[in-house]
Each structure stands twice: as structure tokens, then as C-alpha cells.
Amino acid sequence: MHLIIAEKNISANRIAQLLAGNEKVRAVKEGSVSTYSFDNKTVVGLKGHVVEVDFEPGYTNWRSEVHTPRSLIDAGTVKKPTEKKIVNLIQKLSKKADLVTIATDYDTEGELIGKEAYELVRAVNPSVRINRARFSAITPAEIRSAFENLTDLDFALAAAGETRQAIDLMWGASLTRFISLAARRGGRDILSVGRVQSPTLAMIVDREREIENFVPQTYWMLSLATEKDGQPVEARHTAGRFTDHEAALAAEAGTKEPLVVTNVKEGQKNDRAPTPFDTTTFIVAASRLGLSAANAMRIAEDLYMNGYISYPRTDNTVYPKSLDLNGVLETLRGGVFDADVAWVQQHRRPVPTRGKKESTDHPPIHPAGAATREALGQDRWKVYELIVRRFLATLSPDATWTTTKCMFDASGEPYTATGGRLLSAGWRRVYPYSEAKENILPVFTPGERLPIQKVNLEEKQTQPPARYSQSRLIQVMEELGLGTKSTRHEVIGKLVSRRYVEGNPLRPTLVGRAVTDALDNHADTITEPEMTRTLEEHMQLIKQSQRSRDDVIDESREMLHRVFDKLEEHRKEIGEEIMEQTAEEHTLGPCPACGHDLRIRHLGVSQFIGCTGYPECRFNISLPGSTWGRAIRIEETCPDHGLSHVRLIRKGSPPWTIGCPLCSHIASNVEALRMMPSMADDIVQRLHEHHIYTVSEIAGMQPGDLAAIVGVDAEGAGRLIQEAEDALEVLRRRSELRKFIRKIVPPRKGRSHAKIARSLLEQGIGDIRALSRADPAALKKAGIGDAGASELLEAARGLCNERVLREAGMPAVSLKKYQAGGVASPDDLCYLPIPYLSSKTGINPETVHKHVDTVCRHLGRPTPAKISRVALERGRKELLEVPGIGEATVERLYLAGIYDAATLREADPEEVSSISGIAKARLYDYISHLK
Numbered sequence: 052m053h054l055i056i057a058e059k060n061i062s063a064n065r066i067a068q069l070l071a072g073n074e075k076v077r078a079v080k081e082g083s084v085s086t087y088s089f090d091n092k093t094v095v096g097l098k099g100h101v102v103e104v105d106f107e108p109g110y111t112n113w114r115s116e117v118h119t120p121r122s123l124i125d126a127g128t129v130k131k132p133t134e135k136k137i138v139n140l141i142q143k144l145s146k147k148a149d150l151v152t153i154a155t156d157y158d159t160e161g162e163l164i165g166k167e168a169y170e171l172v173r174a175v176n177p178s179v180r181i182n183r184a185r186f187s188a189i190t191p192a193e194i195r196s197a198f199e200n201l202t203d204l205d206f207a208l209a210a211a212g213e214t215r216q217a218i219d220l221m222w223g224a225s226l227t228r229f230i231s232l233a234a235r236r237g238g239r240d241i242l243s244v245g246r247v248q249s250p251t252l253a254m255i256v257d258r259e260r261e262i263e264n265f266v267p268q269t270y271w272m273l274s275l276a277t278e279k280d281g282q283p284v285e286a287r288h289t290a291g292r293f294t295d296h297e298a299a300l301a302a303e304a305g306t307k308e309p310l311v312v313t314n315v316k317e318g319q320k321n322d323r324a325p326t327p328f329d330t331t332t333f334i335v336a337a338s339r340l341g342l343s344a345a346n347a348m349r350i351a352e353d354l355y356m357n358g359y360i361s362y363p364r365t366d367n368t369v370y371p372k373s374l375d376l377n378g379v380l381e382t383l384r385g386g387v388f389d390a391d392v393a394w395v396q397q398h399r400r401p402v403p404t405r406g407k408k409e410s411t412d413h414p415p416i417h418p419a420g421a422a423t424r425e426a427l428g429q430d431r432w433k434v435y436e437l438i439v440r441r442f443l444a445t446l447s448p449d450a451t452w453t454t455t456k457c458m459f460d461a462s463g464e465p466y467t468a469t470g471g472r473l474l475s476a477g478w479r480r481v482y483p484y485s486e487a488k489e490n491i492l493p494v495f496t497p498g499e500r501l502p503i504q505k506v507n508l509e510e511k512q513t514q515p516p517a518r519y520s521q522s523r524l525i526q527v528m529e530e531l532g533l534g535t536k537s538t539r540h541e542v543i544g545k546l547v548s549r550r551y552v553e554g555n556p557l558r559p560t561l562v563g564r565a566v567t568d569a570l571d572n573h574a575d576t577i578t579e580p581e582m583t584r585t586l587e588e589h590m591q592l593i594k595q596s597q598r599s600r601d602d603v604i605d606e607s608r609e610m611l612h613r614v615f616d617k618l619e620e621h622r623k624e625i626g627e628e629i630m631e632q633t634a635e636e637h638t639l640g641p642c643p644a645c646g647h648d649l650r651i652r653h654l655g656v657s658q659f660i661g662c663t664g665y666p667e668c669r670f671n672i673s674l675p676g677s678t679w680g681r682a683i684r685i686e687e688t689c690p691d692h693g694l695s696h697v698r699l700i701r702k703g704s705p706p707w708t709i710g711c712p713l714c715s716h717i718a719s720n721v722e723a724l725r726m727m728p729s730m731a732d733d734i735v736q737r738l739h740e741h742h743i744y745t746v747s748e749i750a751g752m753q754p755g756d757l758a759a760i761v762g763v764d765a766e767g768a769g770r771l772i773q774e775a776e777d778a779l780e781v782l783r784r785r786s787e788l789r790k791f792i793r794k795i796v797p798p799r800k801g802r803s804h805a806k807i808a809r810s811l812l813e814q815g816i817g818d819i820r821a822l823s824r825a826d827p828a829a830l831k832k833a834g835i836g837d838a839g840a841s842e843l844l845e846a847a848r849g850l851c852n853e854r855v856l857r858e859a860g861m862p863a864v865s866l867k868k869y870q871a872g873g874v875a876s877p878d879d880l881c882y883l884p885i886p887y888l889s890s891k892t893g894i895n896p897e898t899v900h901k902h903v904d905t906v907c908r909h910l911g912r913p914t915p916a917k918i919s920r921v922a923l924e925r926g927r928k929e930l931l932e933v934p935g936i937g938e939a940t941v942e943r944l945y946l947a948g949i950y951d952a953a954t955l956r957e958a959d960p961e962e963v964s965s966i967s968g969i970a971k972a973r974l975y976d977y978i979s980h981l982k
């Protein structure tokens with residue numbers, strides 16, 4: 052069998068279809084992993100990396116005295132499978148294979164993934180031949196040619212990838228631990244540090260500082276308005292920016308008629324067609340369409356996997372000779388781009404445009420297959436169209452402009468106006484993404500006199516440098532050699548998800564700044580791009596087999612030890628600097644009770660707002676658990692309470708803005724206070740004046756204290772406290788009901804659980820017990836469908852029954868047996884005959900009697916007579932001896948309370964028939980046998 056290993060499941064499927072040609076591909080799922088087979092070939096997809104590199108066991112404890120953060124530098128590493136099912140399947144298939152082809156993506160990362168697969172195969176089949184297929188697009192021609200020209204795995208390329216992996220792990224893990232421990236941060240608050248991440252963050256922080264330190268300068272711009280044949284023209288003073296106000300004023304005063312045309316210069320300008328897309332220029336162009344870097348790459352990868360475009364991770368901006376440009380154009384004929392393609396074919400520029408970077412691994416990004424808007428959907432189409440149009444533009448002629456530069460003299464003050472007209476649109480016909488703005492001047496002749504309609508002196512200020520947009524940052528990272536085409540957008544994504552930066556354009560957060568500052572001050576090797584750029588150079592040498600993996604890693608290790616020398620020396624200062632700078636991050640403003648700072652506190656999954664005056668001041672505000680989103684402080688402040696607003700943020704969902712935590716606290720508790728019958732407006736007001744906002748606070752007070760605050764007597768205060776306790780109980784049950792509904796009714800758009808609970812409450816259903824007795828119509832009114840309603844009712848009844856049985860003292864183990872036997876309600880237990888209960892549950896009849904007794908006592912009902920196990924067994928034998936009675940009939944008779952010959956003989960056939968469903972005639976027959 053020939054086993055082919057692809058990078059992902061989707062590419063495995065496509066490669067199989069392309070290689071199989073007309074033959075049918077059999078898709079089989081083993082576990083959750085698919086394989087695609089035809090002839091004697093089987094194709095299976097990885098999930099990118101299926102193994103990960105981690106430290107040897109023993110390094111998990113961050114606070115270990117032996118395994119300090121520094122010890123991670125020299126710690127041994129192991130490879131661990133992360134996708135066990137895929138690993139197992141590959142090894143199972145490898146044992147049967149006589150040829151294995153690695154068909155992962157063709158770049159450093161893909162080669163490393165390929166090498167990981169290679170090792171998995173080798174571990175179980177040391178002799179099988181393993182080769183490599185390399186392709187830049189998953190199209191019929193590329194795939195066929197790759198499989199006709201199979202080569203070997205490039206171990207030098209994979210070693211470069213491994214080196215980076217090892218160094219990233221070593222730097223990232225040791226520094227992250229060191230900094231987090233120094234700043235006493237753990238759990239979700241750890242401060243991550245990374246080889247590429249930290250210098251990138253430092254760039255954003257530096258830019259922010261530049262902006263803050265920027266001192267704007269005032270300057271003046273002078274212009275005049277004139278016209279010819281009704282067409283307005285604006286001319287600017289040739290001095291450009293006046294930095295001297297006096298000079299600007301003098302020039303303004305000197306600008307007088309006559310305004311004379313002194314010179315007109317016509318020219319032509321070439322507007323070069325754009326160069327082919329590499330990853331960075333693609334991301335920049337996609338960002339103009341409103342796509343983030345990560346999003347653009349995700350979509351491009353998807354288009355690649357489906358054969359619509361070539362491999363999107365490339366540094367190459369020059370089409371290789373081997374790329375069949377005519378073939379690509381032909382592929383695009385016949386679709387939406389037909390007219391544009393035809394135009395390009397007729398007007399082809401002699402040689403396609405070329406950028407500055409040329410590499411041999413992949414061609415620039417270009418279309419690989421035809422697609423339709425319907426097949427791709429909006430976003431994917433947007434990206435595909437951009438890539439198609441860019442490709443067409445690179446084959447199109449340049450655009451040409453005629454330019455006009457006109458000089459004027461206004462009584463000695465020189466002015467100028469420039470115009471431009473598109474002479475031939477060239478590539479702009481097929482690439483509408485950058486606007487061509489024409490400015491057509493009237494025809495002027497030297498010596499001509501014109502009117503001055505207005506003179507304009509504008510005061511302006513120099514602007515600070517702009518913050519980095521994601522795409523701009525990726526460009527700068529590339530210039531500085533930070534990261535690779537494959538990782539840059541991921542690094543930015545990590546900075547955002549770790550809350551070091553926010554917004555687009557990107558701004559550093561307090562934490563982002565604090566960490567960068569501390570590193571800058573004590574170990575700037577980490578924040579400077581130098582070190583990481585050196586590593587990229589070393590990786591090139593490894594790829595060319597000029598340096599070894601171990602050699603480069605050792606050098607990096609040495610460098611990191613030197614960094615730790617400095618860090619450890621200043622451990623205390625680093626920690627203090629970070630803590631000092633970030634304390635502010637959680638501080639909201641003054642506590643209403645004591646004036647100390649209120650601060651957001653995170654404790655595992657729970658979070659709340661507490662007072663820094665604790666334990667003297669116990670004021671606090673609860674917040675929804677962090678599963679709803681992590682609470683952070685935002686810019687706005689409450690004008691009434693002076694507190695910063697709070698927002699819950701969760702990855703992948705829109706943020707939940709709580710606003711002023713105190714306003715929200717008051718509003719959400721007023722309704723609960725109103726549930727207390729004696730609560731009146733003036734009492735609420737007095738409570739609020741004393742910073743008491745919740746029912747539970749009142750319930751926990753001493754009557755004397757409460758009396759003093761609200762101005763009632765001790766008896767009145769006692770009543771209020773009792774009412775508060777009652778209200779708490781009602782609230783507890785309501786919240787239990789809400790949780791119950793949330794568990795059972797699936798969420799759906801436009802039907803929130805809060806809405807359902809509100810509607811039920813309006814109909815008087817405020818707890819689970821009421822729900823179990825509710826009319827299905829009430830549930831329907833709350834927006835729950837028929838099926839959902841009966842499920843909910845049944846679950847509520849089940850829960851209530853279970854509670855009653857538990858309260859009665861039924862042991863949990865037995866309860867399960869009754870439920871399994873279909874005996875769920877307390878009524879069933881009281882009214883069903885003991886022999887029946889025993890046979891249904893397999894519980895000894897004497898034990899059943901004990902259970903029945905406890906339940907009946909609990910419900911105030913009489914307990915039926917006891918039946919011994921021996922009596923039941925004997926009775927059963929007696930019944931089975933009666934001709935015509937079998938096991939099934941005995942069960943039925945049990946239901947009617949008949950368990951032996953005697954009870955059968957005494958029975959009323961009429962009644963027994965109606966309970967058991969056994970025909971009357973048969974019952975008479977049985978009884979006659981006994982008499």
C-alpha cells in the first residue's frame with residue numbers, strides 16, 4: 052500500500068481526488084479521522100503539528116526550588132503526541148505501507164511537520180521507503196507533477212524549523228516564568244515573554260511613547276483661489292510650510308493682483324503596475340478591504356486548501372519561469388473575470404512586473420483555479436477577487452498620466468498649481484482598489500492675467516507619528532527581520548489575546564507597557580530585534596547545511612544565560628516595577644463606604660470588586676463569574692460615583708459592558724429590596740446613604756444596628772430582617788429555576804433564558820416546584836415549543852420527586868435503582884404493591900418495605916403490610932405451577948397486588964383484569980385451578 056500523508060484533512064481529500072482522476076475515492080472514517088483510498092493508495096491528513104515539544108517531566112512546578120526558571124534553559128525536551136487519534140492511525144497504516152509519501156506544505160514549518168510524520172512512520176516501520184512531494188498549489192497540474200517528481204525530505208530545512216521551535220520554547224518558558232514570578236502573577240494573569248513577541252510589543256510601546264512625548268509645532272500654509280472660464284483653481288504658495296508667522300503674514304499681505312501666469316509645464320508620468328503579491332503585501336492589501344491580518348491569512352489558507360489560489364505563505368515577488376501564466380489566464384476565462392482576462396490577453400505587458408524579493412520555494416500568490424461568488428461566499432470571494440485582480444494587474448501595461456505644473460506670480464509672491472489627467476488607465480482597468488484621482492487644470496498661457504478671489508492663510512500643527520495598524524506592523528516586522536511570513540500575524544494575535552495591546556491601530560495596555568519597561572531597563576536583549584534577527588540568519592545557515600542545529604541552540608542558550616545573569620540580579624526591582632505600574636489596571640476609584648480604592652479581584656473563576664481597606668471595610672460588589680468574560684477597567688468614569696466603568700471580555704464573543712459597577716449594583720438590587728413588604732422609599736434611601744444595597748446585607752445585620760440606620764424600633768428592624776431572609780429564599784429559588792431552564796432548554800437566537808424566566812415569573816412560576824406543576828400553555832407563552840415544554844416539565848417533575856424522596860430519607864443508591872426501574876414519584880412508592888416494586892428494582896422486598904414506610908410516613912400516608920422475601924419466593928413458585936402462568940404474567944399479577952396462590956384465590960377477577968390487563972376469562976381459569 053502507498054500511504055500519502057498530507058498537512059490537513061481537507062488537503063488530503065483534495066489530493067486524493069486529484070490523483071485518482073476518474074477513479075472513485077473511498078472515504079472511510081476511523082474514529083474521527085478520515086482516510087481517502089483508491090487503487091492501492093491511501094491519503095490521510097494531519098492537523099498541522101500532531102506532536103509538540105515540551106520539557107522532560109519534573110518541570111511543571113513553577114515554584115520549585117530546584118527547577119528554577121533558569122534551569123529551563125538547559126532542561127531536556129521530549130516530543131509528545133497532541134493528536135493521539137491521528138498518530139495512532141498513521142502508525143497503524145504505516146505498518147502495512149510499502150511506500151510513504153510526505154505531502155505537507157512546502158516551507159520550513161511544513162518540512163518540520165513532514166519530519167514529525169517521518170519519525171512516526173519510522174518508529175513502527177524502520178525499512179519502508181519514505182519520499183516527499185512538493186507543490187505550491189493544490190491543483191491538478193501541480194499535484195500530478197509533484198507526484199511524478201518525488202524527492203526526499205529536506206532534513207536541513209526541517210532542522211531549521213526544529214531549531215526555532217526549541218529556542219522559542221526555551222526563551223518563552225524560562226522568561227515567562229521568571230517575569231511572572233517576579234511580579235507575583237499566576238494563572239490567567241501570567242506575563243508571557245517571547246522571542247519575537249517581546250521586541251514586537253516593544254515597537255508598539257515605543258511608538259506610544261513617541262506619541263506622548265510629541266510636541267506639536269505650529270506652521271502656516273498660504274494659498275489663493277482663482278478661476279478661469281468659471282472653473283475654480285487653487286494655487287499654493289511655493290514656500291510650502293511657513294514656520295515663521297511674521298513671514299507668513301508678510302507673504303499674505305504681499306499677495307495682490309495682478310496674478311500672472313509665468314510658466315506652464317506639461318509632462319507625462321508613468322504609473323507602474325503593482326508587483327506580485329507576497330504574504331506581506333497581500334496582508335496590507337487585504338487590510339484595506341477591512342480584513343485583519345489573521346483573518347486574511349485564515350481565508351487565504353482555506354482558498355489554498357481548496358485549490359483556488361497558490362500557497363499564501365511566500366516571500367517571493369517574482370513569477371518563476373516555470374509558472375504557466377497563460378495557463379492561469381485561461382483558467383480564469385469564462386467566469387466573472389472573462390472580459391478583464393480578455394483585455395489583459397490583448398494588452399499583455401512584455402514582461403510581468405517583479406518585486407524586489409526573489410526566492411525559489413514558492414511563486415508569488417496567484418489564482419490557481421476558477422471560482423464563483425456563490426461557491427465561495429462573501430469574505431472568501433472578496434479575498435479571491437483581490438488575488439485574481441492583482442494577478443491580472445501584474446500582467447497589464449502601466450497607466451500613464453499627463454501632468455501640468457503651472458507657475459503664477461501675485462505681485463512678487465510665487466504660487467503654483469498642479470494637475471493630472473489619466474491618459475491611459477492600463478492596469479487600473481482591472482485593479483480598482485487604489486483610486487486614481489484626476490485633477491484637470493484649465494488651459495493656461497504664460498502672460499495671462501487672472502483674478503484673485505480669495506487668499507487663505509491656514510494655521511496648522513504638525514501631527515505625531517501614527518500608531519501602527521496591524522498591516523503596517525507586519526511590514527515593519529518584515530523590515531526588521533522579526534518573525535516569518537507564517538508567524539507575524541500570529542504574533543500580533545497573541546499580543547492582543549494576552550491583553551498587551553488593544554484596538555486597531557494598536558495601543559499598548561498598562562500591562563504591556565509595564566512588562567516592556569521592566570525588560571528594557573534590565574535585559575534589553577529581549578526587547579531589541581537584534582537577537583531574533585540573528586537567529587533568522589542562523590536558520591538560513593542551517594537550511595544551507597552550513598551550521599548545525601545543536602550548535603545554534605547552544606549559542607542561543609549561552610545568550611539566554613547572560614540575560615538571566617542580569618535578570619536575577621535585579622529580580623526584586625523588576626517585580627516591584629511591574630506591580631507598581633499595573634496596580635492601576637484594576638483600580639476603579641473610591642469606595643463609597645470608606646474612601647479607599649475599590650479594585651477588581653480575580654479568584655479562580657470568580658471575580659468581584661473589593662475595597663483595599665479590607666478587612667476594616669467589607670464593602671464589595673459581586674460580578675458575574677469569569678466564564679461570562681474577564682472583568683477589566685475601561686476609560687469611561689461614572690459622574691455620580693467617580694468609579695471607572697467595567698467590562699467583561701471573552702474571546703470570541705462581543706464584550707459585556709457593565710458600566711459603573713456601583714450604579715449597576717444599585718439598580719440590580721433595588722427590585723430585590725422591593726420584594727420586602729415593609730420596604731418603603733425612605734428606607735431604601737436611608738440604606739443607600741449607609742452604603743447598604745442588597746437584601747443579603749440586611750439579612751446579615753443585627754436588629755439594633757439596622758434600627759439605628761433606618762430609624763425604626765427593634766421590632767420593626769427584626770421584621771425587616773425576617774423579610775430580607777424570606778426574599779433571599781425566593782431569590783435563591785428563582786436563580787435555581789433559571790439555572791435549571793438554562794440546563795435543559797437549548798439557547799436559540801431571539802429567545803434568551805432571561806426572557807423565558809421573566810415570562811414564567813410574570814405567570815407566577817418562580818421556582819422548580821411551581822414549574823413541575825405548570826400548565827404547558829404557560830410554557831408555550833414563555834416561548835418554549837411543545838417538545839421543549841414536555842421535556843422541561845418532565846425534568847422538573849423528576850427533580851421534585853427526587854427531592855421529596857431524598858428528604859424522606861431514601862438513600863441515593865436505592866433512589867437510582869427505583870429510577871432505573873421506572874419508579875420515580877413518591878406516589879408510586881406509596882401506592883404500588885411491594886412485590887411489584889421489588890421485582891422492578893431487584894431490591895429485597897423487606898428493604899422495599901422499609902423504603903415505602905419512610906416515604907409514607909414523610910407524606911403522612913398509611914404504610915402497606917410487610918412481605919418477607921421467603922413468602923415472595925414461595926408465592927412465585929405457587930403461581931408458576933398454575934397452568935398458563937409464566938414469568939410475564941407473574942409480573943402483571945404483582946401490579947394488582949397478587950403474589951401467591953392465596954392472594955390469587957381471593958382476587959376479584961373483574962378488578963385484577965382492569966389493573967393487570969389480563970383477560971377475565973383467563974383469570975377465572977387460573978382461579979379455578981386453585982380451587
Ligand SMILES: [Zn+2]
Nearest residue numbers: 642645662668
Ligand atoms: Zn471601603
Ligand SMILES: [Zn+2]
Nearest residue numbers: 689692711714
Ligand atoms: Zn455610578
